[in-house]
Amino acid sequence: MEYVVHILILIAIYTTLATSLDLLVGETGLLSAAQAAFFGVGAYTSALLSTRYGLSFLSGVAAGMALAIALSTLVALISLRVQEDYFVIATFALQIIAFSIFNNWIDVTQGPSGVANIPPPEILGWNVQASGDFLVLAAGVAAIAYCLVSRITASPFGRVLRAIREDDVFTQAQGKNTLRFKLEVSGISAGLAAAAGSVYAYYLTFIDPTTFTITQSILLISMVILGGAGSRMGPLVGAAFLVVLPEALRFVGISSASAANLQAILYGAALVGLMMVRPRGLLGRYSFGQ
Amino acid sequence: MFLCEKLSKTFEGVAALVDVELRFPESGVVAVMGPNGAGKTTLFNIMSGWQRPDSGRCTFGARNLAKLAPYQVARLGVARTFQDLRFIKEVSVLENVLLARPKQRGESLFRAIFGIGIADAERQNQELATNILTLVGLQDKIGSRADEISYGEQKLLTLACCVASEASVLLLDEPVAGVHPGMVRPISSLLLSLKAQGKLVVLIEHDIEIIRDLADQVIVMDSGRVIAVGGPHDVLGRPEILKAYIE
Numbered sequence: 124m125e126y127v128v129h130i131l132i133l134i135a136i137y138t139t140l141a142t143s144l145d146l147l148v149g150e151t152g153l154l155s156a157a158q159a160a161f162f163g164v165g166a167y168t169s170a171l172l173s174t175r176y177g178l179s180f181l182s183g184v185a186a187g188m189a190l191a192i193a194l195s196t197l198v199a200l201i202s203l204r205v206q207e208d209y210f211v212i213a214t215f216a217l218q219i220i221a222f223s224i225f226n227n228w229i230d231v232t233q234g235p236s237g238v239a240n241i242p243p244p245e246i247l248g249w250n251v252q253a254s255g256d257f258l259v260l261a262a263g264v265a266a267i268a269y270c271l272v273s274r275i276t277a278s279p280f281g282r283v284l285r286a287i288r289e290d291d292v293f294t295q296a297q298g299k300n301t302l303r304f305k306l307e308v309s310g311i312s313a314g315l316a317a318a319a320g321s322v323y324a325y326y327l328t329f330i331d332p333t334t335f336t337i338t339q340s341i342l343l344i345s346m347v348i349l350g351g352a353g354s355r356m357g358p359l360v361g362a363a364f365l366v367v368l369p370e371a372l373r374f375v376g377i378s379s380a381s382a383a384n385l386q387a388i389l390y391g392a393a394l395v396g397l398m399m400v401r402p403r404g405l406l407g408r409y410s411f412g413q
Numbered sequence: 414m415f416l417c418e419k420l421s422k423t424f425e426g427v428a429a430l431v432d433v434e435l436r437f438p439e440s441g442v443v444a445v446m447g448p449n450g451a452g453k454t455t456l457f458n459i460m461s462g463w464q465r466p467d468s469g470r471c472t473f474g475a476r477n478l479a480k481l482a483p484y485q486v487a488r489l490g491v492a493r494t495f496q497d498l499r500f501i502k503e504v505s506v507l508e509n510v511l512l513a514r515p516k517q518r519g520e521s522l523f524r525a526i527f528g529i530g531i532a533d534a535e536r537q538n539q540e541l542a543t544n545i546l547t548l549v550g551l552q553d554k555i556g557s558r559a560d561e562i563s564y565g566e567q568k569l570l571t572l573a574c575c576v577a578s579e580a581s582v583l584l585l586d587e588p589v590a591g592v593h594p595g596m597v598r599p600i601s602s603l604l605l606s607l608k609a610q611g612k613l614v615v616l617i618e619h620d621i622e623i624i625r626d627l628a629d630q631v632i633v634m635d636s637g638r639v640i641a642v643g644g645p646h647d648v649l650g651r652p653e654i655l656k657a658y659i660e
Binding site: 299 | 512
């Protein structure tokens with residue numbers, strides 16, 4: 124039972140991450156390679172503020188989100204003013220830089236040793252200690268992300284995002300400041316990823332840089348594509364599939380060393396197969412990349 | 414008042430516009446004609462803020478358009494259509510027109526998240542957009558996907574977006590080119606009704622009959638220069654214009 128709850132918590136955390144990325148990729152058509160970096164910014168900020176300064180969970184979440192939003196705005200402001208393609212390159216660069224900082228700024232992040240002994244969070248008198256409590260917390264954050272993204276996409280703001288996704292020129296010709304929309308949406312996306320990072324750090328009580336690599340960013344993009352870009356339930360389906368897949372491989376008697384390779388092959392095969400059979404993903408409204 | 418003063422623009426040494434001087438009326442229909450490469454689209458691009466002139470300037474009211482982004486020019490009240498027929502294909506006809514509505518409350522992120530005052534504004538916008546689509550004759554296509562209606566209807570949709578924007582100046586790039594003959598009349602009627610509302614409609618057009626029927630003023634361009642400006646009967650009656658650009 125404990126194992127099932129653990130899987131469900133991971134699914135909830137990854138659903139938040141995939142939802143945050145889908146707002147950017149699926150709705151706005153901006154491909155970000157730095158979602159794992161924002162995830163890491165949230166995780167490290169919460170972990171360090173908690174272990175070093177004894178700050179509360181909510182303070183850590185707020186600080187992590189603020190830092191992620193600031194970083195994302197900076198990168199988007201620099202890259203999107205020039206050309207949209209540079210956004211992918213700039214986020215890729217941010218991802219590499221963020222990993223280097225997590226891994227090498229030992230005085231602060233403790234480098235490859237990671238940050239350990241993160242205390243259980245207390246949220247307005249609620250001590251989150253048992254796995255069931257963490258499941259409620261992670262699912263609650265995922266639900267907030269879902270509601271937030273649903274409200275945004277159902278509003279005239281969301282209508283502009285979909286227009287930007289398809290034709291930035293036409294959207295500007297309708298009097299819309301598309302740069303402003305892109306900056307705001309990349310900030311929201313980064314903030315949600317950071318919130319997921321905070322929950323992740325508190326849940327595992329230990330974080331190290333290996334969780335926040337470019338591979339993780341690619342995994343999150345895969346979740347969005349698999350579940351279906353621009354679909355509200357797509358991130359949940361994509362996250363559930365790609366979290367459960369490696370666990371399922373364990374049950375078919377494959378060693379963990381082989382499982383890692385097989386997992387990568389299966390990811391690739393699943394994505395290629397899906398793009399051939401259903402380019403919109405399982406629940407998506409748009410073909411990825413259109 | 415829309416003014417173009419000494420506008421010049423070159424692309425890799427090729428002159429697209431040379432000392433173009435134009436003073437547009439406050440309202441009416443102005444047709445811009447000329448052969449391919451005459452500079453008509455470059456003129457539109459500068460008038461809508463999409464390109465900067467090398468020298469000279471375009472002003473609308475007191476504003477120098479070269480200092481504004483295209484969305485700021487649109488907000489001043491200058492709407493445009495594109496020759497390659499731009500609109501949002503994967504959404505409904507209604508959503509395209511809703512997108513064009515100016516100053517929407519729900520386009521603020523804060524209001525979008527907290528839903529403050531959006532519902533009423535959205536209802537009003539939907540009513541207005543529906544009325545506009547009825548005006549242009551697309552009332553039966555409101556829920557259709559924009560890429561699933563006919564080419565002529567898509568042209569009407571782009572005009573509906575211009576109307577929905579409440580712009581006072583409409584720059585229309587070949588609004589009837591390539592449409593079914595049956596669609597020409599509704600588009601022409603719409604342009605005349607816009608003129609009757611006091612708007613300035615500037616259109617790039619090659620169809621001589623359309624120009625004769627609609628235009629109050631004709632501008633003829635060639636090789637980046639304005640070679641004739643005047644009433645349609647005056648300009649289109651000149652043998653050299655007819656010979657060079659029409660026949």
